[in-house]
Structure formats: C-alpha cells, structure tokens
Amino acid sequence: MELERIKTIAVIGAGNMGHQISMLCAIKGFKTVCTDISQEMLDKADAFVNSYLDGRVKKEKLTREQAGQARATIRFTTDLEDAVKDADYVIEAAVEVLEIKRRLFADIDRMAPPHAILATNSSAIVSSKIAGATHRPDKIINLHFFNPALVMKLVEVVQGPHVSEQTLKTSMALCDALGKVCVHVKKEVEGFLLNRIFLRIYKEALWMLDMEVASSEDIDKACVYGAGHPLGPFALMDLTGIDLYHTMSMEKFRETGEVAELPSPSIVERYTKGHYGQKTGKGWYDYTQK
Ligand SMILES: NC(=O)c1ccc[n+]([C@@H]2O[C@H](COP(=O)([O-])OP(=O)(O)OC[C@H]3O[C@@H](n4cnc5c(N)ncnc54)[C@H](O)[C@@H]3O)[C@@H](O)[C@H]2O)c1
Structure with missing residues (x-):
C-alpha cells in the first residue's frame, strides 16, 4: 500500500504517547481515531x-480554521473494532508488555482491513515478537516516536526480517508526511538506536x-551543563x-533471566509508591507545586 492510500489512522492507547500521536495525525490531515x-x-x-489547539491558535501556529479541521478529524472510542475497522494505518501505543501487545495485534489483525499496516510504538519490543500473532507479518513494523511526540522530530523505523520493502517505504513516507525525521534501523536490535544509548546512561x-x-x-x-543534554537522565525518566x-x-529480566537487568532499588522504591514522574506529580522530582 502506498502513502496516498492512507486516509484514516487508528491510534491504540491514549497515554503519554498515544494522545500526542493522535493529535499529530489529526493536525497533518489524517482522519484519526484514538482508542483506549x-x-x-x-x-x-x-x-x-x-x-492544545487553542494554544496553537493563540500562538498563531495554526489558523482557527486549521484547528477546527483538526478537531473535526479526531475522535475517541473505547471500542477497538470501531477504531480500527476503517483504518489504513494503525499505530499501537499501549502499555509496554509483550503479551498485551500480542493479544492486541491478534485482535486488530482480525478487525482491520487486510491492506492496513500495523505499527507498534514500543520502546524496546521488536515487531518480530508480535508479527507471529497476526496473519500479515509483512505489514507489522516498529514505528518508534519520542516523547513528547508532538515536539520531538525523530522517529525510528525498524525493519525486521519479516517486514516488506513496501511496508518500510510507506511507513517512512508516513513519517515524512507527519513532519518527522526518520531513521531506518536496518536490523532488529532490542531498544533500537537511541534507547540503547539512553538505557546505558540510565544504568550508569x-x-x-x-x-x-x-x-x-x-x-x-x-549531563545538562557538561554534555549539553536538554534534560538529565532523572528528569528524562520523570x-x-x-x-x-x-x-x-x-x-528484559523475564526474557534473559539476568539479575543485572532487574530495576535498581531506587526505581523499585518509586514504582511501588506509584511515583512515576510528571504524570503522577512525583518521581525523582516533585511536580505537585508546579
Ligand atoms: N513514555 C515514553 O516516553 C515513550 C516513548 C516512546 C515509546 N513509548 C512506548 O509507547 C507505548 C505507550 O507508552 P506510554 O508512555 O504512552 O504509556 P502510558 O502508560 O502512558 O499509556 C498506555 C495506555 O495504554 C492503555 N492500554 C492498556 N492496555 C490497552 C489495550 N489493551 N487497549 C488499548 N489501550 C490500552 C492504558 O489505559 C494507557 O492509557 C509503550 O509501548 C512505550 O514503550 C513510550
């Protein structure tokens, strides 16, 4: 399927990533359905x-008419089938748990049109672990956006061995149409390009x-003042x-059995208290006063 055929995009998950990817797709003129x-x-x-649209109009980044069009092209539903039944391209941004993603892809495969490409925005799970849950492995691909997806330009497009050249080409063209800079990751490696680097920084x-x-x-x-990073690793985790x-x-621990992959005590402490970072108001830093 060529880019020109993509009229409707379904986004699965309305969390940190999904709500912004949905907004992006709608602003760029795609009929967008977001489900959670x-x-x-x-x-x-x-x-x-x-x-967001009000803010863009106030800042004169969008005209009132453009904002109105984007608002009219996006809708939200809890019904997965309703979201994907007319989709030409699906971007999954649900929780980072392999079994949930495999179940979701099996369902979407049954419900979405046969020509539709099904992409996962997973941070680390390669699409070959998901493709087998569907009957269209050639159309299953990693399309990895960065947070916040409306701001960060990069998208990693990962070509697993099952991915067809056409799926790759259309996915890269879609990123282009969304105004993103994409990199072609030619081999499936856990964490892709940037997270492999960042996970090492986090660990250290x-x-x-x-x-x-x-x-x-x-x-x-x-990291900020010596290496010029916009955020240090703890602020970035938040x-x-x-x-x-x-x-x-x-x-990663479940997969490898390596004790070194277990989260560090300070991560476990915050996780068990529900201190996930900005979204819960507390993480490494306190956001409740802002
Ligand atoms: N947070 C990041 O910085 C970031 C960056 C790039 C990629 N990702 C990836 O994007 C995906 C989503 O991450 P996030 O940070 O947005 O997570 P999140 O926890 O903020 O949101 C996940 C959403 O998925 C929903 N969900 C769970 N199961 C679902 C299902 N079966 N069907 C539909 N919705 C379901 C949850 O209700 C939740 O709203 C993950 O795979 C993650 O690895 C995250």
Missing part, C-alpha cells in the same frame, strides 16, 4: 486536544546514585515514566 480501554484516559486526551546514573557517588540533581546537572522504565527492565 480507559474512558478516563480518552476524556483526558479529548480535553488535551481542545487546549542509577548506579552512581545507589552507590551515593552523587545526588540525582547533580547527575542531571552534569518525563517518560518511571513505570515504563520499570516495566522494560522487568520484561
């Missing part, structure tokens, strides 16, 4: 659309914290979600 099992998340995403930062070499604030300062980092580490 949680009505509360969909309500939040719906409210975000209104406030957590080790220094747990060994009481320095505070999280000072480690962040070193943005992306400590729960996501915890889940990714646990998935």
Whole structure:
C-alpha cells in the first residue's frame, strides 16, 4: 500500500504517547481515531486536544480554521473494532508488555482491513515478537516516536526480517508526511538506536546514585551543563515514566533471566509508591507545586 492510500489512522492507547500521536495525525490531515480501554484516559486526551489547539491558535501556529479541521478529524472510542475497522494505518501505543501487545495485534489483525499496516510504538519490543500473532507479518513494523511526540522530530523505523520493502517505504513516507525525521534501523536490535544509548546512561546514573557517588540533581546537572543534554537522565525518566522504565527492565529480566537487568532499588522504591514522574506529580522530582 502506498502513502496516498492512507486516509484514516487508528491510534491504540491514549497515554503519554498515544494522545500526542493522535493529535499529530489529526493536525497533518489524517482522519484519526484514538482508542483506549480507559474512558478516563480518552476524556483526558479529548480535553488535551481542545487546549492544545487553542494554544496553537493563540500562538498563531495554526489558523482557527486549521484547528477546527483538526478537531473535526479526531475522535475517541473505547471500542477497538470501531477504531480500527476503517483504518489504513494503525499505530499501537499501549502499555509496554509483550503479551498485551500480542493479544492486541491478534485482535486488530482480525478487525482491520487486510491492506492496513500495523505499527507498534514500543520502546524496546521488536515487531518480530508480535508479527507471529497476526496473519500479515509483512505489514507489522516498529514505528518508534519520542516523547513528547508532538515536539520531538525523530522517529525510528525498524525493519525486521519479516517486514516488506513496501511496508518500510510507506511507513517512512508516513513519517515524512507527519513532519518527522526518520531513521531506518536496518536490523532488529532490542531498544533500537537511541534507547540503547539512553538505557546505558540510565544504568550508569542509577548506579552512581545507589552507590551515593552523587545526588540525582547533580547527575542531571552534569549531563545538562557538561554534555549539553536538554534534560538529565532523572528528569528524562520523570518525563517518560518511571513505570515504563520499570516495566522494560522487568520484561528484559523475564526474557534473559539476568539479575543485572532487574530495576535498581531506587526505581523499585518509586514504582511501588506509584511515583512515576510528571504524570503522577512525583518521581525523582516533585511536580505537585508546579
Ligand atoms: N513514555 C515514553 O516516553 C515513550 C516513548 C516512546 C515509546 N513509548 C512506548 O509507547 C507505548 C505507550 O507508552 P506510554 O508512555 O504512552 O504509556 P502510558 O502508560 O502512558 O499509556 C498506555 C495506555 O495504554 C492503555 N492500554 C492498556 N492496555 C490497552 C489495550 N489493551 N487497549 C488499548 N489501550 C490500552 C492504558 O489505559 C494507557 O492509557 C509503550 O509501548 C512505550 O514503550 C513510550
């Protein structure tokens, strides 16, 4: 399927990533349907659309007419079948748990039109682990956006051995149409390009914290003022979600049995208290006063 055939995009999950990917697709003129099992998340995403579009109009980044068009092209539903039945392209951004993703892809495969490409926005799970749950492995691909998806330009497009050249070409063309810069990851490697680098930075930062070499604030300062990173590793974890980092580490531990993959004590402590970062108001930093 060529890019020109993509009129409708379904986004699965309305969390940190899904609500912004949905907004992006709608602004770029695609009919967009966002689905989630949680009505509360969909309500939040719906409210975000209104406030985001208002803000863009106020800042003169969009005309009132463009904002109105984007608002009219996006809708939210808890009904998965309703979301994907007319979709030409599906972007899954549900929780980072392999079994949930495999079940979702099996369902979407039954419900979506046969020509539709089904992409996962997973941070680390390669699509070949999911493709086997469907009858269209050539159309299952990793399309990895970065947080916040409306702002960050990069998308990693990962070509597993099952992915057809056409699926790759159309997915890269779609990223282009969404105004993104995409990189072609030619082989499936866990974590793709950037997260492989960042996970090593996280691990090192957590080790220094747990060994009481320095505070999280000072480690962040070193990365910002010494390496020119826009955010240090702890502030970045707060943005992306400590729960996501915890889940990714646990998935890796389950897969490899390597004790070194287990989340560090300071991650477990925050995870068990529900301190996931910005989305819960507390993580490494306190956001409740802002
Ligand atoms: N947070 C990040 O910085 C980031 C960056 C890039 C990629 N990702 C990836 O994007 C995906 C989503 O991450 P997130 O941070 O948005 O997570 P999140 O926890 O903020 O949101 C996940 C959403 O999925 C919903 N969900 C769970 N099961 C579902 C199902 N069966 N059907 C529909 N919706 C379901 C949840 O209700 C929730 O709203 C993950 O695979 C993650 O690895 C995250």
